Amino acid sequence: MPEACGRVEIGSFVMKKTTRLFITALLSTVGPFVNAQKIDIKIDSLSELAVPPGFEKIDQEIVISTMEAQMKYDVRSFSVKPNAKVKLVFKNPDTLPHNLIICTPGKKKGGDRGQEVIDAVLKLGDKGVEQNWEPKGHPRILVTSGMVQPKKETTMYFKAPKQEGDYPYICTFPGHFQLMNGMMGVSRNANPITNLTYKFYHGSWGKMPDFSKLEPKKAGVLANGL
Template identity: 30%
Template structure:
């Protein structure tokens, strides 16, 4: 009996130590809703690449002389040929060149690069984007990211002689 006063306080301490509020572990499940929020935002409308329809043909012109775009914007170029002449005699492509590329020098090399679709392999690093050469009623689509640096980027048809006859245009990034 004499020890009981001592025993009781220690028991009380023990109980207090064992019955601590367990909620400390509770915050963990709270993290679960995060992924749900992420999938929710994915269902929101997402803007895809802006589509540019470009028509080429026997007149050796691009239907658009200029294309204006924002830096870093994604563009899809739909190139369609409504030409009638055989592909061997007249093919058309869309080749977007880097900012400070000498387009005349590029075209000179391209003219002899038939085996690689008129893209000279040694100058491939000067090309930002390009389609394949199209014959009559053919079609090709490319998607690319507009350069982040504002300025003017020339696009040309690299089939021999075409750019010299005016088959060229300008992508204006601003």
């Protein structure tokens, strides 16, 4: 019998009551022959996140990414209107796991940027790893991404609070909070334009250069537009 090695690729789609999972297995043997199989398996449920009911049409979409080797979010603040339906895409191109948790405003004047949640994380002790450094059920947690592994991303759908104010968002992985934090403003006057990107170039040119061939001196995101 020839030795075999294999790779399995899984794809899925969600139906109303059941989910069908299609597994394509490519089995290669030593030699020029490849055997491909497609297996249709019907299962009752799948943890794959679908667009939740009521969010087929959203009011605002935000994209926040971690900054590689900098322990920061690329968007430090953004604003939404009260009760707005929000889609937030959290990307983690970094080499470390990170999360993004939106908290209620702190009781202190000016807020505490989610310090109470961080304090609760520290109290988890040995259970911290098991709970992905998230104090489940904490009263100040509004929305959570869960721990997102390196080079992965996740999407959150939520309805913005009806009460105007500043809502901090933080990474609760130990040691990340001091740099990985930001603020979601909820205001009736929220700027609808978000996530504008910019690149700044500096130099002396006799004619308009080909910017695609130049390295920008600085680049970033204007989270709240112009």
